[in-house]
Amino acid sequence: MSEPVEYDPELIQEKWLPVWDEKAPFRSGNLEDPRPAKYVLDMFPYPSGDLHMGHAEAYALGDVIARYWVQRGFNVMHPIGWDAFGLPAENAAIKRGEDPAAWTYENIATQKASMRRYACSFDWERVLNTCDPEYYRWNQWLFLKMHERGLAYRKDSAVNWCPQDQTVLANEQVVGGRCERCDAVVTKKKLTQWYLRITEYADRLLADMDQLEGQWPDKVLLMQRNWIGRSTGAHVDFEVEGRDEPVTVYTTRPDTLYGSTFFVVAADSDLAAELAAGTQAEEAFRQYRDEVKQASDIDRLATDRPKTGVFLHRYATNPVNGEQLPIYASDYVLADYGTGAVMAVPAHDQRDLDFAKAFDIPIKVVVEADTDPQETGVATADDGLHVNSGPLDGMGKDDAIAAVIEQLAADGKGQSAVNYRLRDWLISRQRYWGTPIPIVHCDSCGEVPVPEDELPVTLPPSEGLDLQPKGTSPLGAATDWVNVDCPSCGGPAKRDTDTMDTFFDSSWYFLRFLNPHNEDAAFSPEDAERWMPVDQYVGGVTHAILHLLYARFFTKVLHDMGLLSITEPFSKLLNQGMVVMDGSAMSKSRGNLVRLSDELGSHGVDSVRLTMVFAGPPEDDIDWNDVSPAGAKKFLARAWRLSGDVTSQPGVDVSTGDPQLRAVTHKAIHEASQAVESFRFNVAVAKTMGLVNAARKAVDSGCGPADPAVREAVEAVAIMLSLVAPYTAEDMWSRLGHEPCVALAGWPVVDESLLVEETVTCVVQVNGKVRARLEVSPEITEQELQAHALSEPSIVQALDGGEPLKVIVRAPKLVNVVLAPLA
C-alpha cells in the first residue's frame, strides 16, 4: 500500500469534495431528527462577480460556528442564498448589454461553485434567490399585508435623490450626503413614493434591544439606539397672528420657554411657504428657498457654516408670557424632524445663538450658568437654576420641565411628547431589477391591491426596455405589462411601475430558508416555532443599522400578524472585520486587490480558511500583508503528517495511553471548546497547534507512535481541525482508519479527571517581584505553602535577613512576602 507522503491540498480537495456531495453531511431538513435544532446564519451575498476575500473571511468564521455545533450534536441549519436583486445587475446590463437576470444567475452559479470548493457547511437544499418569482411573490404578499394594516402607504414628499443612479434613496442609504452605492452627491426631489411605517415601531425597536444586550455587539446596539434617536420633551402650541391654527413645535427643553426670543420654521417646509405668502417677505423667502433647494446635503453638512435665513414679517405668540416672537425661515431647521418649526432659545442652544448673533436678535438667559452666552458666543445647555422665568424661577431643569408642561397642559397649549429621529422607510425605487410593487392605479378606484391569487406580479422581460436611468421606472415602458384591468372595477388601469428597495428582500429571507419552496405561504409558523429565532447571525458591521433594523421591524410586524411568536429575529450577532491590504480596503483602483481564487490556488482552501480564522479576533480587520497563509499551510502539513505516524488501530483503548499526553490532549480540547464558544477562534487554533506540537514530541521522543494516547491526541486534532480545515481533517481522519465524514465524528468528550493537575507552579514574590517558583500540590494548605516558600533558599537570600512585614498567601498559586519598605 503506497501512502502519499507529501501534504497536497489540491489532491485532497479533489478527493473529498465528491464524497461530501454524496454524503451531504449538513442537510438539516429531517423533521424526525432527534438532535436539538440550532440555526446558524451567514448574511447572504450579493452576486456581483465571484466571491472575494471578504466573503472568505465571513464564511470561514460562520463555518467554524456551524461545524462546531454539528460536532456538539445539534441539528444545525446553515443555509445560504443570494440577495439577487439590485443595481449592479442593471448597471452591467446598461454597460454591456447583458440581461440583468442572465448576469445575476451566472454570477450566482460562479459563487455557488466557489462556496462548494471553499467547503462551506451549507445545506444546499435550502438555497434561495430573491430574484426568483417564487421568492419575490412573498415580498409582494408581505407588502399587501402591510398595506392592509396601514403600514405601507404612499405620500408626497421631498425625498433623497441620487442624480447618478436616477432613483430615490432611503435616509439610511445616504452616507455623508452621498449615495451609498455610487458616491454621487444626493439632492432632494419632491415625489410621491411608497413608505413603510417603521416609525410606528420605533418604541418597540428600542425597547426590545434589552433582549439583545450582551448577545449583540454593544456597538451595534448603540448605533441602532442612536439611529432611532428617541428624545423626550414637549409639544408647544404657538398662536400666529392671522392664522387659524396654532403652530406646534417640538422641544426637549420646554423649561427654557421664557428665554425664547424668536421662532424658526424650516425653509423647505410647506409651513414656511404658507407663512411667507402675501407678506412683504414673500419674494425674499422664495429666493432663499430656491437657494436652499440648490444646496445639496453635502453643503449642509459643513459644520461651521454661517446661519442664514429670512425674516417672514410675522410673529408667533409665546404661550407662557404672550411675547411676540419674530418668525424666520431658515435651513438650519429640518422640515422632517419634529414639526419642522422650533422655538429659538439663543442663550441655551448653540444653533439658535449662532442665528441670533447673525441676525442681531436679543439673547435672554433663563438658566443660570458660569458664563454669559452673549459674551462667549457659547450657549449654556446644562442644568441650573431658572431665572427670568416667572413661576419657574428658582427651579432646576427637571422640576422646571415638569412644571411648565403641567401649566401648558392646563392651558391647552401643549403636552409632553416623545420624538424619534427615525423616519418612515421609503421603499420605492425607479429601477427595473427589483420586486414590482403589487398595486394597480385606477382612475376611479385609486390604489387597488393586486389580489393575492394573482401573485406574483412578475417582472416583464428586460428585452426592449430602456434600463438607462431617467428618473422614472423603466417598467413604465412595458406597455403590455403596465396596462391592466382594474381588479376592483374592471376598468382600464395601470400597474405601479416602481420596484421595491432590495432591503425589503433581505428583511425576512431568514424565514424563507425554513422552507424555501413552500408554495402556500411565505413560511409556515410551525417551521418558525422550530427554528426561530436565528441562534447565531454572522455578517459585516456595514449592516449594523439598515438591514438589522429592517429585519427586526419585519419580525415585529409578522409577530403582530400572528405568524411569529418571537419578537426579535437574531438572538446572537457576530460582526466580522474586513480583509484589507497594507492598511486600506482592497480595491482595483488602489491596486491592492488580492484575488481569492489566486490565494486558494497557491495555498489551498484550508490554508486560506485557517489564515482567516487564526489572524486574530473575528471582529478585527485582517491585513493580508500581516498574516501568513504559507505558515498556515506549514502547520496543516505538520498536523497531517501526524495522522500517518499513528500505528495503533482505530478503537484502541485509550485509557491505557501515556497519561501525560492524555492530560495535554484533554486540556487542549477543553480550552479549544471554551475558546470557540466565546468566539476566540484564533485561540482555539492556537490550542490545537499546541496539541500538535505535543503529539509530535510524543511520537518522536516520548511515548512513541504506538501509544494509544497518540491516537487519541491526533484524532482530537483531526476533529478540532474539521471546523477550520475540513479537507485536511477529512484526510487525516481517513489516514487514521476512519470512514467519512469527520464533520460528524462528534466533538471529543473531555475527561474531567484528566484536567486535574498533579502539581501546580507556585510563584513566590518578594515585594511583588518573582523570586522563586515552586512545584506544589494543588491541595497544599496556606500554612504549608507559606512555610515552604519562606524556607526556599532563593527566598531566604532575597530576604537578606529582613523580617517579613506581611505574607500574602493565595494557595496554591502565589505567595507574596512583603518586607518593610526600603528607607
Added chain:
RNA sequence: GCGGGAGUGGCGGAAUUGGUAGACGCGCUGGAUUUAGGUUCCAGUGCCUUCGGGUGUGGGGGUUCGAGUCCCCCCUUCCGCACCA
C-alpha cells in the same frame, strides 16, 4: 462638535474574578538532515546587563501586598452620528 472603541516584542496577536506579561504563529539567529535550494527536525529570540540583576503592556498620577486588567488626567488612533431643536 457629540457618542463609542482601541493602544502589549520587529509583526499578527495571547493573558477567568486584579495574582508567573508576551500563549500560539510569522519573521529572525544558530544547529542537524539534504549534493544544493526547498522541506523537515531541534534550540534560541521583549529591552538593558558588569550575568548579581535591572527594566518592561501609549504618557502621567492614584487605589492595592500585588495593576496590561480598577479609578482620574493627558496623548495617539480607529469607528459611528453629525444643524435631530
